[in-house]
Amino acid sequence: MRLQVVTAVAAWAVTSVCQSVPMSRNLWSRDADFKELSEKLSSSAKAYYPGTDEFKAANERWSNLDVPTVNIVVVPGTENDVVETVKFANKKQLPFLAYNSAHGAIRTLGKMTSGIEIYLDQLSGVKIAEDGKTATISGGTKSKVVTHTLWDAGKQAVTGACECVSYIGPALGGGHGWLQGRHGLIGDQFESMNIVLANGTLVTLDSSSELWWALNGAGHNFGVVTSITSKIFDVEHKDWAIEILTFSGSKVESLYDSVNKYLLKNGTQPTDVINWSYWVNMPEADPSNPVIQILIIQEGVTAVDSSYTAPFHALKPISTETHTGGYLDLAKWVGVTTTDGPCQKTGAMNPRFPIYLETYDVAAQKEAYELFAENIRGDSIFNGSLYTFDGYSMEGVRSLDDKSSAFAYREQNVLTAPLITYMPDGPELDAKAAALGNKLRQILHKGTGRSYIPAYVNYANGDEGPEEWYGSESWRQSRLQSLKKKYDPSGLFSFYAPIA
Known part of the structure; x- marks a missing residue:
């Protein structure tokens, strides 16, 4: 510093x-x-x-x-x-x-x-190139502006799912999104960027720069990005569909066993399929415990293929909800539009405790569910909390070599994180929330059998560290440290998941 x-x-x-x-x-x-x-x-x-x-x-x-x-x-x-x-x-x-x-x-x-x-x-706006293959996106542009502007022109790009979040911020940590199964992470799409470095110079960088590798995954550590030129694509599939199935928490083991078998498929989830799930209090569905919602999303169809949904129907959901529409409807279906709860600033504390998984350990899922339910049910101060499990298709992400960028987790299939939501009430409550979040993460970590916790930097709590955010391999850490010393020797960019 x-x-x-x-x-x-x-x-x-x-x-x-x-x-x-x-x-x-x-x-x-x-x-x-x-x-x-x-x-x-x-x-x-x-x-x-x-x-x-x-x-x-x-x-x-x-x-x-x-x-x-x-x-x-x-x-x-x-x-x-x-x-x-x-x-x-x-x-x-x-x-x-x-x-x-x-x-x-x-x-x-x-x-x-x-x-x-x-x-x-x-600094907001999207300018599509004359050849229609790229767009230049200003540094402050929100994801909704990007998706809607491009859609109106018959184009689309990999962006984050949440409409109110910036386009570039998530990308600097890799950036997951709906279209990553086809094209890769948000950061994988970049052709060039304008960035203000620590010494106050504005430079245009592309893949010829040694710093390019670090900007996709650890980019928050190296400058202020003022604009990016990114790949964009013709819209191939205008139709999208979703099925949301709500279950009692008592079915947690059979549900995640089915997700493993019929959706994740040992890391070969189809490119056109996305599976999410939520653990959340819904008193109208279950007044006693949080429910489990399985969300199955499919591109290019007007109804989700029954081969994906039938195994879950067999488990007898409390309710089933289906929607048909287009790409711009996805945020509404999963509750992340600019007017939905995740985009509101209510004064709450919202720490997350992320971990990547290759597959679900169903015993660990049950143990985590039981702890989560015990702590958020009823009138608990944490009763607005949410546990998210994001299973995007990884085909496009894996099409790039694992060493191609500072983003270290191309082999991971599921991004999970408990979101412990509560209103401020002093350090004792903060410590209690942190203890709960970390215990939940440790349960899933134990189920992986790994020695380290791979944590998505954009969801990070801050009690992790560079090895968890950017990969534990010594060559990754050495390369990041070397670039940091060269481009930001005084550590000016060290408030967001610092490399050192």
Whole structure:
């Protein structure tokens, strides 16, 4: 981490708090420090100060556990505004952190105890190339903007599932998405990117750069990405279908045995099939315990093939729900549109405890379910919690060599994570939530028989480490450390899942 000039930062923080100005107008503080910065920024850049509604909105996070502390928000209007802000921060020895949708819940963010937020909200847009093979996507663009803009042009790209999350943020950690079975991870699609490095220079990188390898999987550690040129594809299948089957938790073992046999198929899940499942309280379906919902999604059909659904019908679900539509309906069907719960910022704590699995150990699933149910049922303070199991097709992801990028988990078939949701009530409750989340993860980990926990960095809690986030192989860690020393020797980009 960089050496911070504590007295300077403290004085600056006090000045910022005292100079809360209404930002319905695009005004800057006129103190000497920020006058210097403001004179170098574009006319479309903005600044938000503590005490204003704009500052509050720009700082509001999806999870409020160990949040970063910000003294001023700079809202770039151009890519060069990011350059000037980073240069200014370096000159004044001030920490800085790029924000987009603020859905990252990793607790390492709390290590930023003062500094500048670079809020990328104004850098939004999608420009399709004339040949229709690529699109340039600005750094602050949300996933919904990408999917809808491309769909209107008869195109699509690999994006994250949740509409309100940024396009680029998940990609820097690899990035899972609906179309990864066909094309690979979000980060696998990149052709080039504009990125502001730690020294304040804006560079355009592509696969010829030695840093390219690290940006797909560990990219949060190396710069502020201001735009990306990505592969896009013609829409081949306009039809999609889903079947949602809701079960009593008593069937946990038979359900996951069936998922193994009929969906995962030893890592050969069909390209056109996605399987998710949720453990969640639904009192109308089961007033006593959380239910298990099996979601089977299929591309290119108007009804999910019965060869996938019949084994689950045989287990006699409490209810069955089916939908037919198009690609843009997927977020609505699984509850991750911009108006659904996962996109709302309610002031809650939302730690996750991810682990990748190759297959389900049904005994471990039962043990984890029983612990989860015991702790979230009824009027528990954790009763809004959710356990997610994401089984995307991996064919496109595995089409690239495992050594091709810093993303280390191309052989893993299922991404799981308990989401322990609760309202803030002190460190004792935080510790209780962490103990529950880690115990649930350890149960599944024990079932794998592995010595390490592979953890998806975009879902990380923060109590893991570089070997869990970026792969435990010594060559991976050595390569990342070497690149970090070369491109960010002072550790300026070290608040989100730091390499060191």
